[in-house]
Amino acid sequence: MLNEYSEEMKHFWEIFARQNMHKVKEFDLFMEKFAVNFNLYKDGKFVEQFLPFDVIPRIISAAMYRKLEHGLRQRVKALNLFLEDIYSKQRIVQEGVIPEHFVHDAQGYQKSLVGHSPNKNIRTHISGIDLVQDSKSGEWIVLEDNLRVPSGVSYPLSVRHAYRHIFPEFFEKMPIRPIDIYADMLKQSMDYVSCGGINIVLTPGRYNSAYYEHSYLADEIGAVLVTGNELVVEEKILYLRHYDRQKIRVGAVYRRLDDEFLDPRYYNSESLIGIEGIMEAYLAGNVAILNAPGNGIADDKGIYYFVPEMIRFYLQEEPILRNAPTYLPYFEKDMAYILENISTLVIKDVAEAGGYGVVFGNRLTALQQDDLKGVIKQNPRRFIAQELIEFYDEQCYIDEQLLPRKADLRAYVTMTDSAKVWPCGLTRFAMEEGNYLVNSSQGGGFKDTWVLEDDHV
Numbered sequence: 194m195l196n197e198y199s200e201e202m203k204h205f206w207e208i209f210a211r212q213n214m215h216k217v218k219e220f221d222l223f224m225e226k227f228a229v230n231f232n233l234y235k236d237g238k239f240v241e242q243f244l245p246f247d248v249i250p251r252i253i254s255a256a257m258y259r260k261l262e263h264g265l266r267q268r269v270k271a272l273n274l275f276l277e278d279i280y281s282k283q284r285i286v287q288e289g290v291i292p293e294h295f296v297h298d299a300q301g302y303q304k305s306l307v308g309h310s311p312n313k314n315i316r317t318h319i320s321g322i323d324l325v326q327d328s329k330s331g332e333w334i335v336l337e338d339n340l341r342v343p344s345g346v347s348y349p350l351s352v353r354h355a356y357r358h359i360f361p362e363f364f365e366k367m368p369i370r371p372i373d374i375y376a377d378m379l380k381q382s383m384d385y386v387s388c389g390g391i392n393i394v395l396t397p398g399r400y401n402s403a404y405y406e407h408s409y410l411a412d413e414i415g416a417v418l419v420t421g422n423e424l425v426v427e428e429k430i431l432y433l434r435h436y437d438r439q440k441i442r443v444g445a446v447y448r449r450l451d452d453e454f455l456d457p458r459y460y461n462s463e464s465l466i467g468i469e470g471i472m473e474a475y476l477a478g479n480v481a482i483l484n485a486p487g488n489g490i491a492d493d494k495g496i497y498y499f500v501p502e503m504i505r506f507y508l509q510e511e512p513i514l515r516n517a518p519t520y521l522p523y524f525e526k527d528m529a530y531i532l533e534n535i536s537t538l539v540i541k542d543v544a545e546a547g548g549y550g551v552v553f554g555n556r557l558t559a560l561q562q563d564d565l566k567g568v569i570k571q572n573p574r575r576f577i578a579q580e581l582i583e584f585y586d587e588q589c590y591i592d593e594q595l596l597p598r599k600a601d602l603r604a605y606v607t608m609t610d611s612a613k614v615w616p617c618g619l620t621r622f623a624m625e626e627g628n629y630l631v632n633s634s635q636g637g638g639f640k641d642t643w644v645l646e647d648d649h650v
Contacts, residue, residue: 201252201367201645208363209249216359217248217590223355245638246352247589251600251620252643258616261333264513265322265604266612267504272338272491273317273608274507280307280487290506291499295523298574299496300544301341301489303452309476312386313610316485319343319382319447320606321619324514325584334582335514336601338497340488342449345619345639346375346605347406350413352641353617368646372617376413378607383414383445385609386481390444392416393433395424397450397466407449416447426470429477445481446471452486494543494577495521518580522573531569531578535562538578539629540569551630553581581629589622589640598622601631602642616644 253261278284279296286293296302321343323336353372357364383392394416396407411418417433424443425432432440448455454464459472474480490496498519501512520527520538531538535554542550554562569576586597600622605615620642621631631637 220359247640249588249590250641250643255645255647258644262614265606265614267513269317269320269606269612271504271507275503276316277314290502299490299493301493303487306487311485312481315608318483318608322604325601328583328585334517340491344403347409348639349617349619349641370616370644375615380414381609382607387444388480390442392445393443394418395446395448421466421468424468426474429474429479431474431480447483494541517582520578522569532566539581540578599629618642
């Protein structure tokens with residue numbers, strides 16, 4: 194089913210039909226000029242690749258966006274309360290909402306951080322929530338929460354810049370919400386929790402898959418882009434070593450590397466890209482780290498199962514956005530359902546990301562299904578199972594043809610004294626027909642997402 198019949202899309206197609214299609218080539222050249230890429234380090238080799246993008250945007254009406262916005266703010270607020278609780282009083286465990294050892298066995302849970310609260314009690318400074326739109330009901334469904342180091346925001350920012358330059362008529366004739374506020378949203382989040390000093394973006398370096406984004410965002414928010422060897426900790430205070438040998442205090446670090454590489458003294462001693470002592474400075478309250486170390490537990494797909502209950506527990510509200518129907522083999526009833534229906538379910542490894550560790554039961558032979566059942570029975574905490582959501586196709590301009598492709602939406606939410614939703618998002622689409630994996634790491638492309646100002650075109 195194609196999501197193309199709204200009044201908003203009809204208006205888009207009317208304008209699109211008047212465009213000179215040679216501009217699509219110009220669009221490609223414009224994007225190449227700005228080197229929008231997604232790098233992969235695979236099989237011991239560094240591959241710098243151009244990120245596929247599409248000239249046809251996803252369009253979201255004002256009414257639809259309002260519901261999304263309310264649901265996303267509610268969800269991120271509850272997740273932040275969960276993270277603060279699980280590293281302090283653990284009320285949600287004590288009251289039996291989530292089994293205790295289910296939390297403690299989570300790969301992302303860091304017991305050593307229990308008792309420490311970050312500045313302003315904020316842990317979810319920048320959240321990326323992945324959703325799809327059910328083609329049967331039109332309802333938006335959350336597939337994953339990304340609260341560690343969510344990436345991808347620079348791509349819609351870049352493609353919007355190209356769009357306004359190449360196809361200005363759309364922005365003259367359609368009430369499309371501007372998106373250049375993201376830099377202010379991110380800077381406000383950093384300033385809000387800063388412990389005094391400059392803002393920096395910490396990158397692993399140019400071989401990282403999202404290095405383009407690191408440099409782009411640092412420039413947009415006026416922060417200094419640094420690698421770990423440019424920083425030093427003295428007396429539990431983090432400093433940037435300036436080229437003239439002066440040391441400049443750092444107040445907030447937007448880190449773009451995972452916890453295990455952050456501090457070789459505290460985590461992986463073999464890390465060459467972290468900063469020795471940064472965790473001491475953080476735990477002493479002398480520097481803010483965005484997002485907070487330890488957030489990985491909320492990215493655990495098993496914990497995702499409990500988010501609706503978190504909303505009820507912490508906010509005393511019913512969830513506005515629902516999860517995909519999900520089953521935990523950890524529970525006997527769910528295990529029985531999974532074993533009986535494995536041929537129709539999607540099985541996910543709880544600790545994987547980027548489209549890895551996802552198995553579609555309907556693509557397995559009977560023997561492979563039996564093997565997978567055995568693995569699940571031996572490791573019930575390792576997996577979740579979900580019903581396959583038939584989500585909307587979006588029209589994509591591929592090889593000079595309009596073709597339907599599966600597409601999701603990563604929505605971005607920043608936090609200060611309240612959660613703020615960016616009126617855009619990263620729409621990712623699969624390049625192959627019938628493919629449900631849209632991640633960039635799986636070869637997917639992206640397109641712009643237009644949120645309209647009002648309900649009239």
